[in-house]
Structures are given as C-alpha cells and as structure tokens.
Amino acid sequence: MRAVRYHEHGDPDVFQVDEVPRPSPAPDEVLVEMRAASVNPVDLLVRSGLYGDVSLPSVPGGDGAGVVAAAGEKVEALTEGDRVVVSGMDRSAGGTFAEYAAVPGTKVAALPESVPFEVAGAVGNVGATAWTALAEVAGIQPGDRVLVHGGAGGVGHAAVQVAASAGADVVATAGSEAARARVEELGASVALDYDSDSLAAEVLEATGGAGVETVLDHRLEEYLELDLEVLAEGGQVVSLMGNVPEASALPFYAKEVTLQALRMDNHPVRTPMLERVLRLVERGDLTPVVADTYDFAEVEQAHRDLSEGGYVGKLVVAP
Ligand SMILES: NC(=O)c1ccc[n+]([C@@H]2O[C@H](COP(=O)([O-])OP(=O)(O)OC[C@H]3O[C@@H](n4cnc5c(N)ncnc54)[C@H](OP(=O)(O)O)[C@@H]3O)[C@@H](O)[C@H]2O)c1
Known part of the structure; x- marks a missing residue:
C-alpha cells in the first residue's frame, strides 16, 4: 500500500510517499481503508521532533475516516465494510496518512451514511477535543x-458549534472579516477581531457587561489576563495550549475562577465522544468545514498551509 512517511525529523519537505506492507490488525484493532484524514497542529510538532517519541520512519496522521477492511476478533461492534471515523491515533504507532491503518477499536466510531468521508475526516480530533472541553470538562x-x-480554527469552529448547539451564547474571535462572518454563520452570536486592542471591552459589551461563564483558550500566555477580565464570577478557563503567564492572583480570588487544563x-x-460528535454532525448541528484538500504527494503543502493559517476549519488529506 502507499503511505506518507518521513524518515527523519525536520521541515515539511521531509515527507515522501512510500510503498509499504499493509498493516495487520491486532485482535483489539480494526484495519481501516482510509478515505480521508486531517492535519492537526500537533502533527507539525511531531514532524519537527519537538513532541513525544516516534520511531522512524513514521506515518503521520492522528485522525480520519474510512471503511473497515478487517476487524480483530475482540472488536465486536464493527465488521468489514462498516464506515468509521478515527480519532486519537497513538503517535508512536502508524498514522492515518496511508491507504490502510490499524486502529484500536477504542478509537473508532461508526460513521452514518449521510456524512461524507471528507467531512468526517475533518472532525475526528477537533470534534473530540471540542466536545470534551465544553461538554465534559466545562459542563456548559x-x-x-x-x-x-x-x-x-479546527477546534475553534467545532467548539463554536458544540457550544451553540448546547444552547450557549457564543462569543468567538477570528483574524479576518471573512472568517468572522463564517464563524457567525456557524453559530457564534458575535465574532470579534482577535487583534483588537479593545477585545476585553468588546467581549463584555457583547455579553451586556455580564462576562462569560467559560473561556476556551489555546494561547494562555497571551489571553489569561483578558480571560480573567471577561469571566463572570465562578467562571472557568479551559486551556488547550500555552504557558501559564504571570498574572495577578486578585481576579482569581475575586471571581473564584477555575483554570483547567485539557490534554x-x-x-x-x-468511541463515546465520537458517537456524540457524529450525532451532532448527522443532525446538522455541527458542520465540519473543509477548507482545502490534498493528496498524499501534497502533504508538505498541507503542513505549510496549516502553519500559515488564515482559513476556516480543517485541511484534509485523501489518498
Ligand atoms: N490540549 C489538547 O489536547 C489539544 C487538542 C487539540 C488542539 N490543541 C491545541 O489547540 C490549538 C488549536 O488547535 P486547532 O486544531 O484548532 O489549530 P488550528 O486549526 O491551527 O487553529 C488555530 C486558530 O487560532 C487562530 N489564531 C491565530 N492567532 C491567534 C490569536 N492571536 N488569537 C486567537 N486566535 C488566533 C488561528 O487563526 P488564523 O488562521 O487567522 O491564524 C486559527 O483559526 C493548537 O495549539 C493545538 O495544538 C490542544
């Protein structure tokens, strides 16, 4: 089978398409014929050698969607021919940027016929993250x-929709007018410019001065101070990324704020979180946005485009 691989850590040009043996699923795994997968920011760190141990050569890709080609004897819920979504591949094992991937049964969920592979391939990791952050951790x-x-962003556009579909009033930020318009279409009641000098005041204004109960943050060093300013009493920050900056403890105590990391x-x-996410997708409450698609030979460009940003949603790779 064909697989994208890198034989050494480095810049995006380390990728090549290799002919490799098709993996055999272990008893608790399914072999998935991959139809689509997505690029996630952590992939850039792993490729660069800055995150975790991977044995080289390595196949990138942490999520995706496809069809079960074979099921290990311990996987009872799925059988050959089932459509599935994949999330949370172990980075030290083989990834999803291959024609076939052996995936633990705990990291797949059945994909409804109504959801195209490309759309499902975009949502595995970001849907699971948005769901866990907002429904499980924050309990919105x-x-x-x-x-x-x-x-x-990938997580951001899923989070806006997960929160809105749970009946929350969502204030979001984005970097361009076009992105802000799209984020409002996806369910934010207002999308603000993340570069605005008066962002805190604008968030407070958007909430009638009351502030927010929950902040989903992925740049803690940049935003913790603002988060503390715009949080209501008893509010919480769920942080996905970033160092904890020096911040005055005063607002923490004054408002009894919680800072919760999620990894x-x-x-x-x-599986359970993917099932929830797919239910939202199926009933139209969560639309995974595919900003661009790439074939295996174009993964270098996909990594460059992810670094560059400036789009809405996800970059998808298909064989
Ligand atoms: N802790 C965990 O388990 C976990 C799980 C998933 C993701 N993450 C992390 O969470 C972060 C987001 O992931 P993702 O998949 O959503 O990445 P992504 O798709 O690259 O999205 C990042 C978003 O952040 C926006 N952004 C850029 N500069 C900003 C600023 N100054 N203020 C606010 N937003 C800004 C980008 O906008 P532009 O396109 O305009 O630049 C983009 O929309 C990454 O650091 C990722 O590693 C952590």
Whole structure:
C-alpha cells in the first residue's frame, strides 16, 4: 500500500510517499481503508521532533475516516465494510496518512451514511477535543455565555458549534472579516477581531457587561489576563495550549475562577465522544468545514498551509 512517511525529523519537505506492507490488525484493532484524514497542529510538532517519541520512519496522521477492511476478533461492534471515523491515533504507532491503518477499536466510531468521508475526516480530533472541553470538562449549560478564542480554527469552529448547539451564547474571535462572518454563520452570536486592542471591552459589551461563564483558550500566555477580565464570577478557563503567564492572583480570588487544563492524550478512549460528535454532525448541528484538500504527494503543502493559517476549519488529506 502507499503511505506518507518521513524518515527523519525536520521541515515539511521531509515527507515522501512510500510503498509499504499493509498493516495487520491486532485482535483489539480494526484495519481501516482510509478515505480521508486531517492535519492537526500537533502533527507539525511531531514532524519537527519537538513532541513525544516516534520511531522512524513514521506515518503521520492522528485522525480520519474510512471503511473497515478487517476487524480483530475482540472488536465486536464493527465488521468489514462498516464506515468509521478515527480519532486519537497513538503517535508512536502508524498514522492515518496511508491507504490502510490499524486502529484500536477504542478509537473508532461508526460513521452514518449521510456524512461524507471528507467531512468526517475533518472532525475526528477537533470534534473530540471540542466536545470534551465544553461538554465534559466545562459542563456548559443552556444559556451559558462562552468565549471561544480562535473560533475559525479546527477546534475553534467545532467548539463554536458544540457550544451553540448546547444552547450557549457564543462569543468567538477570528483574524479576518471573512472568517468572522463564517464563524457567525456557524453559530457564534458575535465574532470579534482577535487583534483588537479593545477585545476585553468588546467581549463584555457583547455579553451586556455580564462576562462569560467559560473561556476556551489555546494561547494562555497571551489571553489569561483578558480571560480573567471577561469571566463572570465562578467562571472557568479551559486551556488547550500555552504557558501559564504571570498574572495577578486578585481576579482569581475575586471571581473564584477555575483554570483547567485539557490534554486529549489523557483521553485515549474516543468511541463515546465520537458517537456524540457524529450525532451532532448527522443532525446538522455541527458542520465540519473543509477548507482545502490534498493528496498524499501534497502533504508538505498541507503542513505549510496549516502553519500559515488564515482559513476556516480543517485541511484534509485523501489518498
Ligand atoms: N490540549 C489538547 O489536547 C489539544 C487538542 C487539540 C488542539 N490543541 C491545541 O489547540 C490549538 C488549536 O488547535 P486547532 O486544531 O484548532 O489549530 P488550528 O486549526 O491551527 O487553529 C488555530 C486558530 O487560532 C487562530 N489564531 C491565530 N492567532 C491567534 C490569536 N492571536 N488569537 C486567537 N486566535 C488566533 C488561528 O487563526 P488564523 O488562521 O487567522 O491564524 C486559527 O483559526 C493548537 O495549539 C493545538 O495544538 C490542544
């Protein structure tokens, strides 16, 4: 089979397409014929050698969608021919940028016929992250106000929709007028410019001065101070990334704020959360946005485009 691989860590030009043996699924795995997969920011770190141990040569790709080609004897829920979504591939094992991938049964969920592979291939990791951050960790409730930094990003655009579909009032940020318009279409009641000098005041204004119950943050060093300013009493920050900056402890105590980190590597069992996410997709409450698609020979460009940013949603790779 064909697989994208890199034989050494480095810049995006390390990728090549190799002919390699098709993997055999272990008893608790399914062999998935991959139809689509997505690029995630952590892939850039792993490729560069800055995140975790991988044995080289390595196949990139942490999520995707495809068809079960064979099921290990311990996987009872799935059988050959089933459509599936994949999330949370172990980076030290083989990834999803290959014609076939052996995937633990705990990291797949059945994909409804109505959801195209390309769309499903975009949502595995970001859908699971947005769901876990907002539904599981933050426990958002109908009527809550939620601030999503970077609402046009992979996680951000899923988070805006997960929060809106839960009945929350979503304030988001994005970098361009076009992205802000799209984020509002996806369910934010207002999308603000993340570069604005008066962002905190604008968030407060958007919430009638009340502030937000939850902030989803992926740039903690940049935004913790703002988060503390715009949080309502008892509010919480769910942080996906970033160092904890020096910040005055005063607002923490004054508002009894919680700062909660989330690391999806600590949530390896993905099936239940994927099932929830796919339910939202199926009923139109979550539309995974595919900004661009690439074939295996174009993964270098996909990594460059992810670094560059400036789009809404996800970059998808298909064989
Ligand atoms: N902890 C975990 O388990 C976990 C899980 C998933 C993701 N993450 C991390 O969360 C972050 C987001 O992931 P992702 O998949 O959504 O990445 P992504 O698709 O690259 O999205 C990042 C978004 O951030 C926006 N952004 C850029 N500069 C910004 C700024 N100054 N203020 C606010 N937003 C800004 C980007 O906008 P532009 O396109 O305009 O630049 C883009 O929309 C990454 O760092 C990722 O590694 C962590």
